[in-house]
Amino acid sequence: MLRIWKATVNSRNGLAFAFRSEQAVREEIVALLVSLPVAWFVGATAMRAVELVCSVAFVLVVELLNTAIEKLADRLTMDHDKQIGRVKDMGSAAVGVALLMALAFWIIAIIERLGFL
16 A cells, blocks of 8 residues: 555655646646536537547657656756657657547547438
8 A cells, every 4th residue: 555655645745846847847737627617518428528538648648758858857867869859759759649549539529410421
């Protein structure tokens, strides 16, 4: 139980640090909070609503990983390094792909709700 408690505290600390230091994390947490009630109106079924919320949560997960990569890279060197720049770009691309996936889920759910699917 102690290990689980320590892991929970570490997770909370990581989320709090990311929230304080990254605008994108703050925006995605707001999007997640907004998605909670909106998903129940958009989703045609309870499962669809859960999928919609999870798609937004997935974007936050990828953003947290991207933030961790960026913070680690900045800790290694603040000098311009092509390879580190590429790694940061790949992390950013991962966030972009996650956003496109979430957008696709929401568009399909809205089309479904409107009765076109």
